[in-house]
Amino acid sequence: MPEKIIFEETVSYLLAKVTTAYRTALERHMGAIGLHGGQTFVLLELWMTDGLRQIDLARRLSVSAPTVNKMTKGLIDINLVKSSRVDEDARSTRIFLTDAGRAIRLDVEKQWIDLEDECLTGLTETERLVLLEVLRKLRITYTGRETANAE
Amino acid sequence: MPEKIIFEETVSYLLAKVTTAYRTALERHMGAIGLHGGQTFVLLELWMTDGLRQIDLARRLSVSAPTVNKMTKGLIDINLVKSSRVDEDARSTRIFLTDAGRAIRLDVEKQWIDLEDECLTGLTETERLVLLEVLRKLRITYTGRETANAE
DNA sequence: TTTTTAATATTAGCACGCTAACAATAAATC
DNA sequence: GATTTATTGTTAGCGTGCTAATATTAAAAA
Numbered sequence: 001m002p003e004k005i006i007f008e009e010t011v012s013y014l015l016a017k018v019t020t021a022y023r024t025a026l027e028r029h030m031g032a033i034g035l036h037g038g039q040t041f042v043l044l045e046l047w048m049t050d051g052l053r054q055i056d057l058a059r060r061l062s063v064s065a066p067t068v069n070k071m072t073k074g075l076i077d078i079n080l081v082k083s084s085r086v087d088e089d090a091r092s093t094r095i096f097l098t099d100a101g102r103a104i105r106l107d108v109e110k111q112w113i114d115l116e117d118e119c120l121t122g123l124t125e126t127e128r129l130v131l132l133e134v135l136r137k138l139r140i141t142y143t144g145r146e147t148a149n150a151e
Numbered sequence: 152m153p154e155k156i157i158f159e160e161t162v163s164y165l166l167a168k169v170t171t172a173y174r175t176a177l178e179r180h181m182g183a184i185g186l187h188g189g190q191t192f193v194l195l196e197l198w199m200t201d202g203l204r205q206i207d208l209a210r211r212l213s214v215s216a217p218t219v220n221k222m223t224k225g226l227i228d229i230n231l232v233k234s235s236r237v238d239e240d241a242r243s244t245r246i247f248l249t250d251a252g253r254a255i256r257l258d259v260e261k262q263w264i265d266l267e268d269e270c271l272t273g274l275t276e277t278e279r280l281v282l283l284e285v286l287r288k289l290r291i292t293y294t295g296r297e298t299a300n301a302e
Numbered sequence: 303t304t305t306t307t308a309a310t311a312t313t314a315g316c317a318c319g320c321t322a323a324c325a326a327t328a329a330a331t332c
Numbered sequence: 333g334a335t336t337t338a339t340t341g342t343t344a345g346c347g348t349g350c351t352a353a354t355a356t357t358a359a360a361a362a
Binding site for chain 3 (some may be wrong): 174178187188189190214215217218221222225240241242243
Binding site for chain 3 (some may be wrong): 020023024027053054055065066068069089090091092093
């Protein structure tokens with residue numbers, strides 16, 4: 001007999017519900033300081049390593065090249081980042097932070113703390129630690145990568 | 152002294168990485184049977200309660216009215232669902248499953264089992280149970296609702 | 303050296319999330 | 333009954349993810 005699957009009781013189902021809701025919360029928090037969700041993660045990478053090429057960002061963020069292209073365009077439009085062609089390779093452009101791009105870090109950190117507090121509401125410390133570990137595993141499962149700093 | 156926040160070690164950061172990757176995995180699995188991620192969840196609701204209005208779907212799925220409008224249009228285009236105006240209220244339309252819309256359930260269940268298996272790769276049974284509980288809590292935190300069957 | 307292949311950025315177009323704005327209808331209020 | 337308010341669906345437009353296709357340039361192979 002084929003076992004009847006109950007969608008609502010699967011991890012995948014709940015994960016889908018949470019992912020949608022979480023992205024909305026992220027947009028709300030970052031929108032408060034004039035940023036969008038995806039743009040925030042580009043800035044995070046540039047704060048670690050300024051002057052990355054689009055292809056580098058795509059690899060570190062685990063997103064496609066066109067997605068990076070749009071996100072950096074958005075950041076250029078609001079003057080947080082600028083793009084420079086380099087002599088070494090006429091194909092690629094390097095993305096550099098502007099002064100404003102460096103300065104907004106404090107605001108992002110403040111919002112991030114709020115976002116994290118909201119996220120942890122109702123979770124015990126044990127649940128938080130297990131969740132961290134499980135999310136790391138899920139990240140590897142889906143992206144095949146543990147950290148952003150990969151070649 | 153302001154504590155230095157390490158984004159990569161927050162739940163929010165990992166959640167963001169996993170959400171993006173998970174949505175891609177969902178698209179891949181459902182794409183294999185000609186569906187998109189969002190459409191799948193509309194079907195799930197209609198399998199439970201056929202003939203819902205768009206506003207009902209929006210509430211149960213915790214998404215906006217325009218989003219439901221687009222997703223149902225997509226389902227109508229591929230003939231899994233049809234929309235009927237009702238006498239009782241000239242504003243609203245009710246969404247009904249077609250025969251194909253009922254029939255595709257078996258394919259979705261099959262894909263869903265694969266999706267769930269992939270998701271659970273590398274997790275222990277304890278981690279799975281804690282994850283389920285935590286995801287339920289996160290869902291409430293972000294949507295203020297525990298189940299889909301809310302008014 | 304010439305040709306082929308690979309790498310990088312970009313454009314077009316789709317799904318799915320959102321908000322804002324609008325039309326039509328129903329319900330409530332005066 | 334007439335007016336106001338609320339509900340429902342829809343359109344327009346944007347960000348963020350994707351794939352496919354294209355131009356340009358670099359690297360490899362012939």
